[in-house]
């Protein structure tokens with residue numbers, strides 16, 4: 001529902017306040033989007049095919065009282081999407097040692113849980129999320145996804161680089177480019193995978209070799225609040241997600257090019273397959289950590 005001060009997303013035009021700064025600060029490059037900049041209290045991002053669907057979702061979250069996502073302010077004179085800047089720190093491409101904090105990890109679980117509570121009931125109407133280039137597990141496209149619970153629009157890319165941290169706690173989520181219909185379990189598993197992280201030992205980031213993925217997964221599970229049944233599903237779901245993700249990344253690299261092709265050339269496919277093998281080899285230990 002739009003309010004008088006908030007035109008429909010497709011007609012929303014960002015009008016800078018008089019005297020607003022024009023200073024442009026380049027944001028740390030993420031994996032995919034070129035040209036994300038900060039201008040004063042705003043972030044400017046290139047307009048993309050999913051932008052209006054994302055904008056409608058961000059409106060919904062605002063109306064639901066969720067304070068952990070940017071607001072969509074409209075498009076600027078250059079046609080870019082304008083979003084509110086969320087103050088705080090985000091991890092770099094190789095997450096720094098402060099990102100290892102267990103308190104931070106637990107706060108990520110709580111933040112994702114709050115996101116899911118606020119997302120319940122959102123149904124994209126005027127602006128559906130664009131078709132994905134490849135069937136995604138998150139879209140409920142597989143038989144086992146149906147067992148994960150009702151479809152829920154959620155973030156689907158809760159990486160350390162996309163979480164805003166203040167005073168050691170996760171308070172914001174940015175970069176809703178992959179948001180779309182999924183299930184709460186798929187999105188929370190994906191967040192855990194990125195934050196634990198669930199990776200083969202040879203792929204963990206520099207300085208992270210001493211972290212304990214089993215202990216960290218349990219911290220996330222308790223903070224998010226996975227049920228016993230959800231905990232039992234996690235290892236198999238992770239293996240399935242890795243397999244689907246491999247095909248999806250390959251397809252995106254082929255059809256979309258850009259950052260997707262670069263990630264593929266840099267070997268993300270191998271990383272995903274090594275994750276799958278690690279999950280398979282450690283399924284028993286993961287179950288034990290989650291339920292013990």
Ligand SMILES: Nc1ncnc2c1ncn2[C@@H]1O[C@H](COP(=O)(O)OP(=O)(O)O)[C@@H](O)[C@H]1O
Pocket residue numbers: 027028029030031032033034036043070083084085086087090161162164174175176177
């Ligand atoms: N609304 C925002 N508030 C604060 N920082 C942001 C915001 N949007 C993006 N950033 C910063 O810019 C970086 C890159 O932007 P992001 O939207 O994640 O692009 P990419 O698709 O390339 O990952 C983020 O990792 C974060 O550090």
Ligand SMILES: [Mg+2]
Pocket residue numbers: 030031161162174175
């Ligand atoms: Mg990002």
